[in-house]
Amino acid sequence: MLIRVLFIGLGSIAKRHIIALKSIEAEAEIFALRSSLESNHVEGINSIYDISEIPNDLSFAVISNPTFLHKESILKMLSFNIPLLIEKPLANTLNDAHFINDNNKTSNIISLISCNLRFHPCIQYLKQHLSNIDWIEINASCGSYLPDWRPSYDYKENYSAHREQGGGVDLDLIHELDYLFYLIGGPNKIHSHKKNLSSLGINSPDYAHYLLEYDQGIVTVALNYYRKTPKRTIEIITNNDVLIVDLLKYSIFSETEGKMIYSEKIERNELLKRQLSYFLECIKNNQNTMNPIREAYEVLKICLNEESK
Structure with missing residues (x-):
């Protein structure tokens, strides 16, 4: 058909x-x-x-x-x-x-x-295994440089720069909040702070920070538009280990074991x-x-x- x-x-x-x-x-x-x-x-x-x-x-x-x-x-x-x-x-x-x-x-x-990102190999791995991990703190972070997103366009003319058009790092990078909801559900309490910290000259927030309270522990989310070198990571802290999930490198590293415990590299458009x-x-x-x-x-x-x- x-x-x-x-x-x-x-x-x-x-x-x-x-x-x-x-x-x-x-x-x-x-x-x-x-x-x-x-x-x-x-x-x-x-x-x-x-x-x-x-x-x-x-x-x-x-x-x-x-x-x-x-x-x-x-x-x-x-x-x-x-x-x-x-x-x-x-x-x-x-x-x-x-x-x-x-x-x-x-x-x-x-x-x-x-x-x-729900289809990212590392997120799928966490979906299978996170319920068996006794985490007490999760820190999700994503930062990249807005002018590099669409190099052939003036970033100030794009919707991302304008709050009234749906711009702002909190909305643009909602992936972090979304995959956390997918993995561990919604929080009991939400605290957030949003500002313009950089010299980008836009009217939408270029910085957002969330502190989310769960029964099991605390989750933080830090987002920005002004980081010159891109970063997208999740730090999962337990009583016995720290797992570093690098979504850009498609890898999960255990600090206690001192080695990569999962890796699957795919092309960007594969997601x-x-x-x-x-x-x-x-x-x-x-x-x-x-x-x-x-x-x-x-x-x-x-x-x-x-x-x-």
């Missing part, structure tokens, strides 16, 4: 999704709902310019436009009653996310929020491919995904510092 997919938003992340899709289903037919007749033509993409032109036999849709437009786009697509793959985060405000989550139609469709394969399998089997709209809403409440009930 021919897969037909609609993209709402055709930026850099959408193009990576398309590469992943074509590697799985080479004959997949791609449509894009364009925002303007002046939008650049993209080879192999069927451009449409009005909701009335959307085919009625789509396999699913991908919401990959700027975060502040997600609410409008998701609600628009609910009337088609098709599965939705939604780029993270779900929305840029809790009000929008609450409105999406409370819509009766969202519970009737298959949805997956694209937090592809999107694994996520998409999983999503297609959920659609095929008509089953809920691991990260539907309702779960993404809970993660966003932590991100924007409202305690989950």
